Amino acid sequence: MIPRYSFPATQQAQIIRATQRDAFHLFTLKDQTESVLRSWLGTRRLTRWEKEIDLIVKLAYYGLTTGLAAQTLGEEYTDIWQSTSSGVGVSQSRRLALILLPVLPVYVAARLNIWYPPGDSTLGKVRQSLPATLEIAGEVNLALFYLRGVYYDLVKRVLGIQYHSSVAENPDSRPPSYSLLGILLATRLAYRLISWLRSRRVAADPSKDPSVEESQTTAGLNASSETFLDDRPVSSILNIRDPESRPPIPAEEDEGTILDVGAIPEEIRDSRKCTLCLEERTHGCATDCGHMFCWDCIVGWAREKSECPLCRQSISLPQLIPIHNL
Template sequence: MSTTLPSFPYAQQAQIIRSNQRDLFHVSSLREQTENVVRAWLGSRWLSRWDKEIDLLVKVAYYGLTVGRATQTLGEEYTAIWQQSSRTELWPSGRIRAALILLPTVPGYLAEKFAPSLSQGSVSHRVLRTLPTVLEVLAELNLAIFYLRGTYYTLVKRLLGIRYISSMPDNPNSRPPSYSLLGVLLLFRLTYRFISYVRMLRTSDRTNAARKEVTDDTQETFVDDRPISIMLSQTHPEEKPAIPAEEDELTILDVAQIPEELRASRSCTLCLEERTASCATECGHMFCWDCIYGWGREKAECPLCRQSLSLAKLLPVYNL
């Protein structure tokens, strides 16, 4: 009596897409809950400063506890699909699973984290600045191929040779949906994006050549009698040391003469300290200038009421 191992069909495109959407939903929900906990414990300013690290930690935790432990993600479990190595036709090895977790998350984080700290014009700075754009284009190209062929949904899975099998048998009486049209539209979009990029490079080269003929490279530019080079080299607002309210030069109040019970109402909800360089948002909430500026660079919404936030419309307040 001979026994054979059961064979499973390859997962359909719809199953893979629904699985990915489900995983994105759970990762987003987990991050939101994590941010709520961190905001309650450490404050919104700390959350804004370490936003990228929290995003990385949430993704690594979610996929580490699923893919890292050789189990299905919640999305894969929902659609009844399993990962399989196209080379060995088995479950991915430990090294492959580690790569599946780290490759989609760590390179993008490193590029966003360390690119601003590198010297302008250096090779490392240019590489890290262009890395997110290159990865985005490659991901869109891979997605277009997936819509046409239906094999590898992400670029990392294509590089590692990871595809999906389904525990649900094929139904010979039904025809799976086709996403070929989406693939063709994505290819048209990438083509248009490439043509626009080439035109932008040509325009930039002509503009730079014209500027070199008119201006002197050694000439300094000033804004309100302040050199541009000094303004660009200023310390990041979130890295400035906190100053006492009594030493705040951007308020006309004598803070030392204000009663303690009234000074308690002048606290900033981002740094949880007494406001300095007070400013108001369009929705009427007040914060320290450095706090709300650092927050607005990461999220264009008020940290209290979630209304839209424009840094250009912040209103300095000198008498509150």
């Protein structure tokens, strides 16, 4: 009869270090992929496909490790193995679910919200609240992990996938406890629940909110201080949906400048290129830090990342400065 061997229990620290290591390798892989694609496509086009790049990188990383029944780099670093709660190996169907479930629903929901705005229907409200719901569920699972130390990832909890370690326990040392983090997370979740219940009560009866009058006064002041650009409210320009999808126009046809672009020497025109689209600037504008881009390029960028693509200084859409003579 073949003897049965039991593996030591996996410590919380091992699971946390493995997850952090995987996150580091994913970040490095995505950064290198973006560097290569940026040299081919330019920063503007790369920004439009950022979600797809993130999806492909994660599918490739976990597909070549978990999908092939091998350890990820983080799991190999801490010497832990995936298994079911009963101690047997993970089936191929569970491995496939483990690869797809963490990334695919979030990606589909994000793209649907961009392509098809949720609206006021019940399905639209569900779609709109899905990211926040998944975030809260993840925090609840993380609080349980810090208190119990079994499932760090929500998908692994749903699929019943645990870890086993091949490292023998040291009887002379006590593993670190993360219970305090679990208590802090639970406190934060309780505060969010109380805030949500309070907002629901105010939504049902706005008269119970003492800040209603103040917010109405502030809204009136904001409306009276609306900024205009050539008789156009700046808010109407910023509210253009997906400006990057509009086809680029030649610099000679740019109506947003007073310059005679065709009369500018070629060597000077070369210095007017936008670093996001790698084309000559049209409807040029400047950020607070002084860098210049096409209007559509920087607006599309700032909606994804509120920082200058060159110096990483924080930028705000209402503070972009249109430039007509550069």
